[in-house]
Structures are given as C-alpha cells and as structure tokens.
Amino acid sequence: MKGLPGKIIRGVGDYVAHIRMVSRNAQLFLLGTFFLGISQAAFFSMANLYFEEMEFTRTQIGAFRSVRQLGVVLMAIPTAFLITRLPVKFVLTVSAVLSAVGYMGQAFGQGFWIILGFAGLLGSGAGVINLSMAPLFMRSSSKKERMLNGC
Secondary structure (H helix, E strand, C coil): CCHHHHHHHHHHHHHHHHHHHCCHHHHHHHHHHHHHHHHHHHHHHHHHHHHHHCCCCHHHHHHHHHHHHHHHHHCHHHHHHHHHHCCHHHHHHHHHHHHHHHHHHHHHCCCHHHHHHHHHHHHHHHHHHHHHHHHHHHHHCCCCCCCCCCC
C-alpha cells in the first residue's frame, strides 16, 4: 500500500511491535492504569452531581476533593519507603484495593464525615498507584524498551 493508508498500517505495526517488547508485568500494569483512568473519569464526572443531589454544599464537595488530594500528599514518603522494601506488585495490589474501597465508600456512604474519610482513603490508594508507576517500569523494562533510551 502506498500513501497515507500504507503509512498508517506501518505505524500500527510498529506500535504493536514496540508494545510486544514491553514485559508482561508492564503490559498488565498499563492495562490496569487504562481501566483505572476510565473509572476515575467516570466517577469524578458524576461525583459532583451525585454529591449535589445528596444536598451537600459546594464547600463540603470541595472538602471531599481536598481530602482526597491530602491523602495523595500524605502517602508520598510512606510509598517511597514501601516500594523499596516490599514487592511493587504487592504494594499496587493493596493500593488498588484501598482505592476500590474508597470509591465504593464514597458511592454508598451516607453522611459528610463518612464520605470524607473514604475520600482520603481513595486519595491514599490512588497516590500510591501513581507514585509506584516509575519504579515498576524501571524494574520491568530494559533500556531498549524505555522511551528516552538512556537520556
């Protein structure tokens, strides 16, 4: 094939070849973060409407978001400690469970303080996931697989 369709087909083939070079752990992690991103987008798109429907004030809704971000910040140093001492898969599994419980708690919780607590739990779990990405890829890839190739 010539022209643009040929370039697209070659590009897709090249992309697939590069994806196959990445280790199975990294592929699964990428797939997991893809689904995590979709779930976060869906949840956060609807969360404010849901909280307004539950008759929380804008200040209270802002508190949910702030506490979630505080959970991320508070987990930064413990995560650095955890990922050097424990297997990254274990840390990611625990943080995924914490995030899932945080999502469910916010969705099914009743009352400001309960939802606020689950928002912090969600932030903690999500923070650990985000901070574990780079070490996981460094352990699961070679120089050849990395985008910057040693730069």
